[in-house]
Amino acid sequence: MKREDxxxxxxxxxxxxxxxxxxxxxxxxxxxxxxxxxxxxxxDLYTIFEISxxxxxxxxxxxxxDAIILTIIGQMGINGAAIFVRSQTGNDRYxxxxxxxxxxxxxxxxxxxxxxxxxxxISTEQNRAYDFAELKRDLDDCCEVxxxxxxxxxxxxxxxxxxxxxxxxxxxxxxxxTSFFEDDKDFLLILANQLAxxxxxxxxxxxxxxxxxxxxxxxxxxxxxxKLAALGQLSARxxxxxxxxxxxxxxxxxxxxxxxxxxNNAGEYVGIVREEVDRIARIVRQLLDLHxxxxxxxxxxxxxxLLEETLLLTNKQLAESGIHxxxxxxxxxxxxxxxxxxxxxxxxxxxxNAKDFMPNGGTITVSIExxxxxLVIRFEDSGEGIPEEDLPNIFEPFFTSRREGAGTGLGLAIxxxxxxxxxxxxxxxxxxxxxxxxxxxxxxGEAGVADE
Numbered sequence: 531m532k533r534e535d536x537x538x539x540x541x542x543x544x545x546x547x548x549x550x551x552x553x554x555x556x557x558x559x560x561x562x563x564x565x566x567x568x569x570x571x572x573x574d575l576y577t578i579f580e581i582s583x584x585x586x587x588x589x590x591x592x593x594x595x596d597a598i599i600l601t602i603i604g605q606m607g608i609n610g611a612a613i614f615v616r617s618q619t620g621n622d623r624y625x626x627x628x629x630x631x632x633x634x635x636x637x638x639x640x641x642x643x644x645x646x647x648x649x650x651x652i653s654t655e656q657n658r659a660y661d662f663a664e665l666k667r668d669l670d671d672c673c674e675v676x677x678x679x680x681x682x683x684x685x686x687x688x689x690x691x692x693x694x695x696x697x698x699x700x701x702x703x704x705x706x707x708t709s710f711f712e713d714d715k716d717f718l719l720i721l722a723n724q725l726a727x728x729x730x731x732x733x734x735x736x737x738x739x740x741x742x743x744x745x746x747x748x749x750x751x752x753x754x755x756x757k758l759a760a761l762g763q764l765s766a767r768x769x770x771x772x773x774x775x776x777x778x779x780x781x782x783x784x785x786x787x788x789x790x791x792x793x794n795n796a797g798e799y800v801g802i803v804r805e806e807v808d809r810i811a812r813i814v815r816q817l818l819d820l821h822x823x824x825x826x827x828x829x830x831x832x833x834x835x836l837l838e839e840t841l842l843l844t845n846k847q848l849a850e851s852g853i854h855x856x857x858x859x860x861x862x863x864x865x866x867x868x869x870x871x872x873x874x875x876x877x878x879x880x881x882x883n884a885k886d887f888m889p890n891g892g893t894i895t896v897s898i899e900x901x902x903x904x905l906v907i908r909f910e911d912s913g914e915g916i917p918e919e920d921l922p923n924i925f926e927p928f929f930t931s932r933r934e935g936a937g938t939g940l941g942l943a944i945x946x947x948x949x950x951x952x953x954x955x956x957x958x959x960x961x962x963x964x965x966x967x968x969x970x971x972x973x974x975g976e977a978g979v980a981d982e
Contacts, residue, residue, distance in 0.1 A: 841857075881894065
């Protein structure tokens with residue numbers, strides 16, 4: 531081949547400057563479109579992130595669905611959207627829960643069967659968006675496709691969670707009348723899956739809230755029932771305690787009427803009636819002390835001194851009953867914030883209670899000491915002790931192991947009530963020596979130490 535022919539062939543294979551420019555322009559245009567798609571993808575991902583963060587804070591199902599529909603319409607530039615969610619009661623249908631920008635023509639209770647052909651079709655590929663034209667072609671005689679048509683469906687996206695369709699997201703055509711791109715479908719698919727999670731969370735919250743409200747309601751009913759039962763028990767005990775002296779009063783008033791006419795024993799009967807009236811007054815007074823004890827002034831109080839004063843008041847009665855008092859006090863005398871009047875009543879009740887259970891005399895040992903941040907006062911007697919079966923009920927109102935009419939059973943209940951109001955505790959037990967022991971703990975609080 532001649533040299534001139536080779537040169538002509540080489541020149542003929544080259545592109546002209548115009549052709550090269552067209553190629554460059556096409557490549558630049560392609561890169562520009564790719565860049566725009568990447569920017570759109572980044573923007574969509576950022577938008578989905580922001581939407582997801584917002585949706586995770588919305589626990590009311592109605593607010594959640596409203597927010598997602600408005601977001602889709604604004605983000606996609608579409609005419610309308612609708613959401614079907616699975617019923618929480620039947621679970622066999624997907625009901626139209628929210629819609630916007632769609633005319634329903636008066637039928638607002640549309641639903642799609644969970645077992646129908648539409649769900650069966652999209653269940654095969656849950657992770658994709660379906661064009662309405664595709665569904666229409668594959669399910670031409672399906673009534674549920676007609677429902678989608680009535681809603682002007684353009685795309686149908688399954689809301690999938692744990693490989694289960696829990697709802698349907700439906701969107702209409704774009705306002706610009708342009709087609710949906712793959713990026714649009716990807717965006718809607720990610721959003722639908724996020725919506726599925728958010729809807730499930732909202733349903734869980736609603737169920738938890740309902741269960742909590744039912745629990746609160748049950749607790750209120752239980753408390754009310756317990757109060758009524760306690761009130762009924764208290765009323766029965768009060769009626770029993772008051773009825774006895776009333777019966778005695780009635781009988782002696784009848785005798786008094788008879789004897790007054792004959793002039794015999796009238797004074798004795800009047801005395802008995804007076805005693806029984808005093809007994810009723812004492813029961814009523816103790817009931818008032820139990821439920822509304824005199825608060826007294828709460829101040830720094832030397833309980834050792836208060837106990838000494840109480841023992842001094844009861845010294846004569848204890849001596850007459852043959853009871854000896856042993857005192858075991860700590861060297862210092864811690865102060866507590868307390869009502870002197872109330873605590874004196876507690877000490878008096880415990881001392882007299884011990885006396886009543888030692889009719890043949892004995893010993894009462896009283897001790898005061900500090901244990902940690904508590905002041906501990908113990909009353910221990912040398913009596914017969916408390917029957918084990920009675921210990922759990924010893925502080926119950928009207929509970930008593932004494933003979934009929936010897937006590938109302940309110941003294942220890944009053945003690946327990948007062949000590950609790952002082953943020954302390956009182957415990958009954960049997961001592962190793964065989965008698966009973968009552969231990970009171972009162973917090974020291976901010977009080978100091980009394981002078982000796």
